Amino acid sequence: TQLLEQSPQFLSIQEGENLTVYCNSSSVFSSLQWYRQEPGEGPVLLVTVVTGGEVKKLKRLTFQFGDARKDSSLHITAAQPGDTGLYLCAGTRQGGSEKLVFGKGTKLTVNP
Amino acid sequence: EPEVTQTPSHQVTQMGQEVILRCVPISNHLYFYWYRQILGQKVEFLVSFYNNEISEKSEIFDDQFSVERPDGSNFTLKIRSTKLEDSAMYFCASRDMYSNQPQHFGDGTRLSIL
Numbered sequence: 698t699q700l701l702e703q704s705p706q707f708l709s710i711q712e713g714e715n716l717t718v719y720c721n722s723s724s725v726f727s728s729l730q731w732y733r734q735e736p737g738e739g740p741v742l743l744v745t746v747v748t749g750g751e752v753k754k755l756k757r758l759t760f761q762f763g764d765a766r767k768d769s770s771l772h773i774t775a776a777q778p779g780d781t782g783l784y785l786c787a788g789t790r791q792g793g794s795e796k797l798v799f800g801k802g803t804k805l806t807v808n809p
Numbered sequence: 810e811p812e813v814t815q816t817p818s819h820q821v822t823q824m825g826q827e828v829i830l831r832c833v834p835i836s837n838h839l840y841f842y843w844y845r846q847i848l849g850q851k852v853e854f855l856v857s858f859y860n861n862e863i864s865e866k867s868e869i870f871d872d873q874f875s876v877e878r879p880d881g882s883n884f885t886l887k888i889r890s891t892k893l894e895d896s897a898m899y900f901c902a903s904r905d906m907y908s909n910q911p912q913h914f915g916d917g918t919r920l921s922i923l
Contacts, residue, residue: 728909739914747909796854
């Protein structure tokens with residue numbers, strides 16, 4: 698059983714399309730991060746969300762933290778080929794340790 | 810922008826040998842971490858380190874592993890008597906002292922055990 702379930706696992710879309718990827722759990726998280734990872738490199742932080750219901754925008758990316766702090770979503774508007782990559786959600790569990798628990802990631806491919 | 814740096818980028822070692830992976834965390838950060846990622850699998854927590862001692866370790870982090878902060882800038886992971894299954898990407902991360910601050914990752918060391 699995965700503590701953080703990401704879906705879809707793979708997503709291939711055309712340039713200009715919108716997309717949403719999801720990160721779900723049955724556990725409550727005190728904070729949740731979204732990272733992007735390129736092959737052979739480390740995860741690069743995109744955003745941190747800590748408050749239930751929080752919405753953060755980063756240019757064409759919109760991140761939402763669920764009201765119950767058990768889930769999150771990443772929405773990309775008008776995707777571009779440069780958005781291609783592996784998107785990881787990771788969080789620290791409420792009342793737990795500070796270690797990050799990672800999802801398996803969503804591999805996004807944006808075709809020109 | 811400050812970043813976490815790791816060396817070497819790739820380490821090839823014979824099974825049974827010892828390896829030391831090095832990390833320079835972001836300078837004002839106080840919490841340090843090691844994670845690993847076996848090829849095709851998710852990133853897994855190994856150990857956290859604060860105030861010169863281990864604050865938490867996973868079941869992966871057995872007696873084969875040790876961490877050290879030998880000076881004010883470096884943070885090292887030592888793996889003794891390496892096994893084939895230790896082959897993975899090893900990531901160092903650090904974060905600021907305030908709660909809910911995110912962890913920032915280095916680019917990792919690819920460890921290949923032959």
